[in-house]
Amino acid sequence: MPNYTDILLQQDERSGFIRAQRAPLGAAGGRSEAWLRDLLIENPDILPISEVDSSFAPLVPLCTELHTEAGPIDAAFINPGGRLTFVECKLWRNPEARRKVIAQILDYARAVSKWDYADLQRRVASATGQKKNIPFEASRQIQPDLDEAAFVDATALALQEGRFLLLIAGDGIREGVSGITELITRNAALGFNFGLIEVALYEFGENGLVVQPRVVAKTHTIERNFWLVRQGDRALVQDDEDEASEESPSSNALHEEELWWEPLTKIKFDDPEQESPVYRPRNHVRVQMPLSGIWITAFRAMSYGICGVFLGGNKSVRPQVLDALNQERTQILAELPAGTHEGMDGTAQRPGFSVYAKLNDFESDDECREWLISQLNRFVNAFRPRLKEMSKQ
Structure with a gap:
C-alpha cells in the first residue's frame, strides 16, 4: 500500500x-x-x-x-x-x-x-x-x-x-x-x-x-447449519455450509432458544484470548477457532434427546485440519472429556472429535448448561493452541 x-x-x-x-x-x-x-x-x-x-x-x-x-x-x-x-x-x-x-x-x-x-x-x-x-x-x-x-x-x-x-x-x-x-x-x-x-x-x-x-x-459471512445423522448405533454430527435447514422456525421459537443459550454466550474460558460463544439458529452456539473455517459447536438435538460438543468446520478446510490433528489423536483425547469419539466426517480414515450426553440425564436446564460449558472449555483448551499454530503456517 x-x-x-x-x-x-x-x-x-x-x-x-x-x-x-x-x-x-x-x-x-x-x-x-x-x-x-x-x-x-x-x-x-x-x-x-x-x-x-x-x-x-x-x-x-x-x-x-x-x-x-x-x-x-x-x-x-x-x-x-x-x-x-x-x-x-x-x-x-x-x-x-x-x-x-x-x-x-x-x-x-x-x-x-x-x-x-x-x-x-x-x-x-x-x-x-x-x-x-x-x-x-x-x-x-x-x-x-x-x-x-x-x-x-x-x-x-x-x-x-x-x-x-x-x-x-x-x-x-x-x-x-x-x-x-x-x-x-x-x-x-x-x-x-x-x-x-x-x-x-x-x-x-x-x-x-x-x-x-x-x-x-x-x-x-456464510450461513451454515448442523444436523444429526444416525448410522446404526452411532450418532454423528455434521456441520456444513451447503445444506439448508429442513424447517423454518418461528420467531417465538428462536427467541426461546436464544434465551436458553444466553448463559453460554457470557462464559469466560480458561484461555484469555478465546471469545465467548455466539448463539446460532437452530439450537446451538459456536466458538470460533483461530484457524479460519474451523469452530467448536455446542448443541441440543431435541428430537434425538441429546446434547453435545464437537469440532466442526468448512468442507474446504476440515479434511486437512483433521488429518493434522489426528496425528496427535491419542494426546488430544487424553485432554478432552471422557467419552469423546469421532464426529464430523465420521470415517475410520478421518475421525473427528465429539462428545454427547442424554438430555434426560440432567435434572435441570442449568445442569445441562453447566455440562456444556465444561465440555466447551475442555475442547477450547485442547484445540485452540494447536489451531493457532496451524494458522501461522
Whole structure:
C-alpha cells in the first residue's frame, strides 16, 4: 500500500513537486472520529463499496447517530434495493480496542435485525428530525422510478434476514488485521458482510488535504447449519455450509432458544484470548477457532434427546485440519472429556472429535448448561493452541 513517500502534488508545470505528509486521525488535529463520520455521510461515494460488495451500492445516506437498543450507529446508509450499510468510525488502537469495536458493530446489527420497516423509518426520522419516509424518499433521489411498495418489502426482508454491510472506517488499521476472521465468523448468525476501510489522510502543507479510503480486509459471512445423522448405533454430527435447514422456525421459537443459550454466550474460558460463544439458529452456539473455517459447536438435538460438543468446520478446510490433528489423536483425547469419539466426517480414515450426553440425564436446564460449558472449555483448551499454530503456517 502507498505511504507518504508515494504521493506527490504538482500545482503547475513550472513548479516542483510537493511531497505529502501523512496526517493521522485524532482529536489533537481537529479530525476526530466525529469528523470522519460527517465526512463519510456527506461524501458516501468515497467509500469503496464495490470492492467489498457491489450489491450494497450506491450508498444513499440516511443519518448519523442512528439509535439502536445496543447504542447509536455512527452512520447509516441504504441503497435503492433496500440493503443497509452501517459504518462505525474508530481509531485502530490496541487489540482490545479492536475487539470492542468489532463486537460493537455486530451488536448494532443484531439489534437492527429485530426491526421491521416501520421501526427503521421511525428511528431515521428521530435521528434526522424529519417526519417522513426518509429511506424511500432518499433512495428515490437516486432512482426516480423506484416503486415504494417493492422498496419497503425488500428493505423489510433485508432487516429480517440481517443482510447488512458492516464497515469499520478509521486510520492506521493495517496492523493486526489477521485476527478479524476469528472475531467475525464466530458471529455468523446473521447474513452480514463485513469490511475494514482505512481512511488515509495526506497533507500538502497549505495546499490542501487528500482523503484516500481503501479496503484493508473483508469477509463474506456464510450461513451454515448442523444436523444429526444416525448410522446404526452411532450418532454423528455434521456441520456444513451447503445444506439448508429442513424447517423454518418461528420467531417465538428462536427467541426461546436464544434465551436458553444466553448463559453460554457470557462464559469466560480458561484461555484469555478465546471469545465467548455466539448463539446460532437452530439450537446451538459456536466458538470460533483461530484457524479460519474451523469452530467448536455446542448443541441440543431435541428430537434425538441429546446434547453435545464437537469440532466442526468448512468442507474446504476440515479434511486437512483433521488429518493434522489426528496425528496427535491419542494426546488430544487424553485432554478432552471422557467419552469423546469421532464426529464430523465420521470415517475410520478421518475421525473427528465429539462428545454427547442424554438430555434426560440432567435434572435441570442449568445442569445441562453447566455440562456444556465444561465440555466447551475442555475442547477450547485442547484445540485452540494447536489451531493457532496451524494458522501461522
